Amino acid sequence: MNEDIGTLIRRGFETWRGNLNLAVPFVLMIVAIMVLGVAMVFAAMYPLTTTSPELLSTAGDLEDPEELVNLLQGASGLGLAAAIILIGILAMVLAGTFFTAGAIGMAKEATVSGKTGLREMWASGRRHFISLFLAEVVMMVVILAGVLLLTLPFLSGLTGALEASEPELGTLVLWGVLLIAFSLFVSILLAMVPYALVVEGLGPVAAIKVGVGFFRSNKMEVFLMWVVVMAVSVAIQFLAAPFSGSEAASAVVSSLSGIVSILIISPLSTVWWTRLYMTRSGKMPEVGALQDEGVKYL
Numbered sequence: 263m264n265e266d267i268g269t270l271i272r273r274g275f276e277t278w279r280g281n282l283n284l285a286v287p288f289v290l291m292i293v294a295i296m297v298l299g300v301a302m303v304f305a306a307m308y309p310l311t312t313t314s315p316e317l318l319s320t321a322g323d324l325e326d327p328e329e330l331v332n333l334l335q336g337a338s339g340l341g342l343a344a345a346i347i348l349i350g351i352l353a354m355v356l357a358g359t360f361f362t363a364g365a366i367g368m369a370k371e372a373t374v375s376g377k378t379g380l381r382e383m384w385a386s387g388r389r390h391f392i393s394l395f396l397a398e399v400v401m402m403v404v405i406l407a408g409v410l411l412l413t414l415p416f417l418s419g420l421t422g423a424l425e426a427s428e429p430e431l432g433t434l435v436l437w438g439v440l441l442i443a444f445s446l447f448v449s450i451l452l453a454m455v456p457y458a459l460v461v462e463g464l465g466p467v468a469a470i471k472v473g474v475g476f477f478r479s480n481k482m483e484v485f486l487m488w489v490v491v492m493a494v495s496v497a498i499q500f501l502a503a504p505f506s507g508s509e510a511a512s513a514v515v516s517s518l519s520g521i522v523s524i525l526i527i528s529p530l531s532t533v534w535w536t537r538l539y540m541t542r543s544g545k546m547p548e549v550g551a552l553q554d555e556g557v558k559y560l
Contacts, residue, residue, distance in 0.1 A: 264541055264542060265537075265541050267483065267490070268529070269460065270487075270537055270538060270541065271490065273532060274530070274533045274534040274537045275530065275533075276371075277369075277373055277376070277533050277537070278372075278374075278529060278530045278533045280376065280377070281368070281372045281377060282529075283368075283378070284365065284368055284369060284372065284378070284527045284529035284530075284532065284533065285356065285524065285526070285529045286363065286364070286383065287361040287364045287365035287368065287383050287527070287529075288389075288523070288524045288528045288529060289524060290361055290363060291358055291361035292359065292361070292483060292524060294354075294357040295357055296356045298350060298353050298354045298357060299350070299354060301348075301350070302346065302347060302350025302351070302354075305346045305350070306343040306344075306346045306347050306350070307343070309342040309343050309346075310343050318498065324473065337550060340434065347420055350353050355395065356391065356395055359391045359394040359395040359398065360387040360388075360391040361383070361387060362391075362456060363386050363387045363389070363390035363391045363393060363456070363459075364383035364384065364386050364387035365384020365395050365461050365467070365528075365529065365532050366370075366380050366381075366386065366390075366456060366457055366460040366461070366532060366536055367383060367385065367387070367389075367390070367460055368380075368382050368383050369529075369532045369533045369535075369536040369537075370386075370429050370460065370461055370534065370536055372539065373533065373536055373537050373540055374540075374546070374547060375547070382529075386460060388534065389445065389463070390396050390459060390460050390463070393459055393464070393466050393469065394456055394459055394460070394466075395465035396465075396469060396483065397455055397456070397459055397466035397467075397469050400466055400467065400470060401470065403451055403454065404448075405445075405448055405511055407442070407447065408444055409441065412437070412440050412441060412444055413437070416433055416436070416437045432446070436513075446532075448519075449488070450477070450485060450488050451474060451477055451486060452470070452473060452474070452477075452534070452541055453473075453477070453487075453535070454468050454472075454473040454476045454477060454484065454538075455469050455472075455473035455474075455487060456469075456473075457473070457535050457536055457538075457539040458472040458473040458476060458539060458543075459473075460547055461536065461539055461540060461543075462545070476542070476543060480538075480542050483538060483542060484538070487534060487535065487538050490534070491527075491531045491534065493534075494527055494530075494531070495523070495527055498522055498523065498527065499519060
C-alpha cells in the first residue's frame with residue numbers, strides 16, 4: 263500500500279495526535295543521558311581528587327591549556343578516570359539506542375493499530391537496542407572512512423593552509439563543501455536503517471543493507487521526507503528568532519525550541535519515517551495485530 267507524501271504526512275500527523283505518549287521515549291532519553299552524564303563527571307573526578315587533591319585548586323588558576331594538560335598528565339588516577347568516561351559515554355549511547363528503538367516500536371504499533379503504549383517502548387527497546395547500537399557503530403566506521411578518504415587528497419593543502427600566516431581559503435572551502443555534501447548524502451542514504459531494523463527485527467548488517475536498498479528503490483520519497491523533517495525543524499528555529507533579542511530571552515527561546523523538538527518534532531518525524539518505511543516496503547497489514555518478530559544479531 264503506497265501513499266503519496268501528502269497523504270503520508272496527514273495520516274502520520276493524525277497518528278501522532280492520537281498518541282501523544284510517543285514523546286515519552288524522547289523525554290526519557292534526555293533524562294537518562296543527563297543523569298548518566300552527571301554521574302560520569304562525578305565518578306571520573308573522584309579518582310583524580312582523591313589521589314591528587316590539589317588538582318582542583320591548581321587547575322582553576324591555570325590559564326594556559328598546555329599547563330592544564332601537563333597537570334592532568336602528572337595526576338595519578340588519570341587512567342581510571344579515562345576508563346570511567348569511556349564507560350559513561352558507552353552507557354549514554356546505549357541509552358539513546360534503547361529509547362530510539364522503543365520510539366520506533368511505538369510508532370510502528372500506532373501506525374498499524376492506531377494506538378500504542380509504553381509497554382511497547384520497553385519491549386521494543388529491549389529487543390532491538392543492541393542491534394541498533396551495533397548498526398550505528400558500523401555506520402560510524404563507514405562515515406569516518408569516507409571522511410578520511412575525502413581528507414587525504416587535501417591533506418598537504420590543509421597542512422600548508424594551517425601553517426601559513428595568510429592561508430589560502432580555496433582549499434579549506436572546497437574541503438568543507440565536500441564534507442558537508444558527503445554528510446548530507448550519507449544522512450539521507452542511511453536514514454531508513456533504524457526503521458528497517460526495528461520494523462523487521464533485523465540484525466545490524468542486514469538492516470544497513472535493507473535500509474540502503476530501500477533508499478535506492480525510493481530515492482525521491484526518502485529525499486522528500488528528509489526535506490519535510492528538516493523544513494519543520496528549521497521553521498521552529500526561524501519562528502523563534504524574532505523573540506531572541508536579549509541574552510535572557512535567547513536562553514528562554516532556546517529552551518522552548520528544545521522542548522518543542524523533544525515533545526513534537528521528534529515523535530512526529532519518527533511516525534512519518536516509520537509510516538514511510540512500512541507503506542513502501544509492504545509491511546503495512548490491512549487487518550490484524552502485529553506478530554512478535556524474532557531478532558537476529560548478526
